[in-house]
Amino acid sequence: MRRYSMFAVAREALRYHAGWERAWRSPEPKKRYDVVVVGAGGHGLATAYYLGKVHGITNVAVIEKGWLGGGNTGRNTTIIRSNYLQDASAAIFEKALQLYEGLSQDLNYNVMFSPRGLLMLAQSEHEMRGYKRTVYANALQGVQTEWISRERVKELVPIINLDGPRYPVLGALYQERGGTARHDAVAWGYARGCSAMGMDIIQQCEVTGIRTVNGKVQGIDTTKGAIDCGKLAMVVAGHSGVLAEMAGFRLPLESVALQAWVSEPIKPVIDVVVMANLVHCYISQSDKGELVLGGGIDHCNNFTQRGSWYTLEETTRALVETYPVVSRLKMLRQWGGIVDITGDHSPIISKAPVEGIFVDCGWGTGGFKAIPGSGWAMAELVAKGHSPLAEGFGLNRFREGRFIDESVAAGVAH
Numbered sequence: 262m263r264r265y266s267m268f269a270v271a272r273e274a275l276r277y278h279a280g281w282e283r284a285w286r287s288p289e290p291k292k293r294y295d296v297v298v299v300g301a302g303g304h305g306l307a308t309a310y311y312l313g314k315v316h317g318i319t320n321v322a323v324i325e326k327g328w329l330g331g332g333n334t335g336r337n338t339t340i341i342r343s344n345y346l347q348d349a350s351a352a353i354f355e356k357a358l359q360l361y362e363g364l365s366q367d368l369n370y371n372v373m374f375s376p377r378g379l380l381m382l383a384q385s386e387h388e389m390r391g392y393k394r395t396v397y398a399n400a401l402q403g404v405q406t407e408w409i410s411r412e413r414v415k416e417l418v419p420i421i422n423l424d425g426p427r428y429p430v431l432g433a434l435y436q437e438r439g440g441t442a443r444h445d446a447v448a449w450g451y452a453r454g455c456s457a458m459g460m461d462i463i464q465q466c467e468v469t470g471i472r473t474v475n476g477k478v479q480g481i482d483t484t485k486g487a488i489d490c491g492k493l494a495m496v497v498a499g500h501s502g503v504l505a506e507m508a509g510f511r512l513p514l515e516s517v518a519l520q521a522w523v524s525e526p527i528k529p530v531i532d533v534v535v536m537a538n539l540v541h542c543y544i545s546q547s548d549k550g551e552l553v554l555g556g557g558i559d560h561c562n563n564f565t566q567r568g569s570w571y572t573l574e575e576t577t578r579a580l581v582e583t584y585p586v587v588s589r590l591k592m593l594r595q596w597g598g599i600v601d602i603t604g605d606h607s608p609i610i611s612k613a614p615v616e617g618i619f620v621d622c623g624w625g626t627g628g629f630k631a632i633p634g635s636g637w638a639m640a641e642l643v644a645k646g647h648s649p650l651a652e653g654f655g656l657n658r659f660r661e662g663r664f665i666d667e668s669v670a671a672g673v674a675h
């Protein structure tokens with residue numbers, strides 16, 4: 262595959278851009294692969310990419326029932342940060358952030374990573390104590406974060422109302438290296454990288470069954486026929502429970518809709534990302550000028566990919582009281598995704614009870630930021646049978662009660 266470069270753009274400009282090749286191939290499935298990855302979201306594609314790049318395993322197919330990046334990867338609000346409390350979480354999210362920092366160069370694809378700074382507002386004494394504790398924990402973990410005063414918050418976010426009708430802003434947990442990236446580009450960049458290594462990305466191909474013999478995986482049945490595989494990686498977010506059922510085991514997950522929406526485009530008003538977890542809303546501004554807005558999950562499990570009215574109303578109330586400017590804006594689009602949430606609000610990167618099957622799921626409302634780190638760890642687990650980054654996130658933690666409690670970090674907002 263030809264490299265993208267300034268010279269390539271100049272050359273193509275001279276011939277009306279007629280010479281660009283397709284970013285990835287769309288082949289028919291082969292009869293057998295060493296590894297089949299189900300789910301062409303960011304996590305599935307990153308798993309395949311690092312399998313090839315780091316471990317030299319390239320006889321790989323990524324099977325996707327819709328279009329690549331069309332699941333949660335293309336539906337999220339693109340917040341990236343690594344300021345988690347628990348050591349295992351900080352390690353994998355920091356690895357992801359470090360990979361994001363060089364991802365455009367690594368993939369030779371502009372993922373528009375924008376480390377514009379991220380604030381998590383403290384609006385109660387309890388939150389303030391919690392975030393200060395996170396700053397201390399992050400210092401020990403080697404993750405740069407700081408506690409900033411409410412005056413500094415106002416400097417960074419001039420449109421904020423520090424003394425809202427319900428809760429005042431007391432300060433914030435600030436991660437200067439946090440920010441956003443273009444979500445589609447992350448999926449497209451990994452897909453292009455996988456295709457360049459000779460991997461097959463098979464879209465419009467739903468997995469309908471998983472074949473096992475004597476407790477070992479043999480292959481999958483799909484809407485494009487049967488495919489055999491040596492190993493199977495399930496990376497299907499909100500549909501993980503459905504896939505697990507096909508293989509005959511259960512996962513401790515709940516699937517629920519999470520929604521987001523964008524305003525009409527306006528001139529730049531905010532150049533950081535801000536999360537307000539108590540009143541529950543978050544905001545950033547896209548390069549096009551739209552305010553990118555989101556809030557909490559629906560309160561009951563569902564597969565609607567839409568989200569409920571009451572959540573929309575609750576979040577809008579929180580947005581308007583925190584940023585009065587929002588009340589003057591028209592909203593352009595709203596959408597939802599199905600997020601997969603575990604009891605301790607931490608992901609699962611684990612061998613499954615069926616030999617040869619591996620699961621990567623449970624990223625809930627906060628897995629976009631984790632894509633490179635998760636792909637790295639999952640690829641290592643599939644290739645070698647163990648991964649230091651994935652160690653704490655095994656399924657056995659639910660049997661043994663070794664929870665990684667990140668409920669404030671992963672299950673509430675992003």
Ligand SMILES: Cc1cc2nc3c(=O)[nH]c(=O)nc-3n(C[C@H](O)[C@H](O)[C@H](O)COP(=O)(O)OP(=O)(O)OC[C@H]3O[C@@H](n4cnc5c(N)ncnc54)[C@H](O)[C@@H]3O)c2cc1C
Pocket residue numbers: 299300301302303304305324325326327328329330331332333334335336337338339340341466467468469496497498499500504519520521555596597598599600622624625626627628629630631675
């Ligand atoms: C509205 C919203 C906002 C969010 N905001 C943020 C944020 O700001 N920051 C952040 O870090 N995270 C955020 N998230 C969470 C983040 O989007 C997800 O954790 C992450 O994208 C999950 O990626 P994935 O690759 O695991 O899943 P997905 O991108 O959902 O990919 C899974 C793929 O599996 C495919 N699939 C399912 N079943 C089958 C089958 N039977 N056969 C074949 N293919 C199948 C699906 O079609 C899908 O494409 C948000 C999520 C939503 C919904």
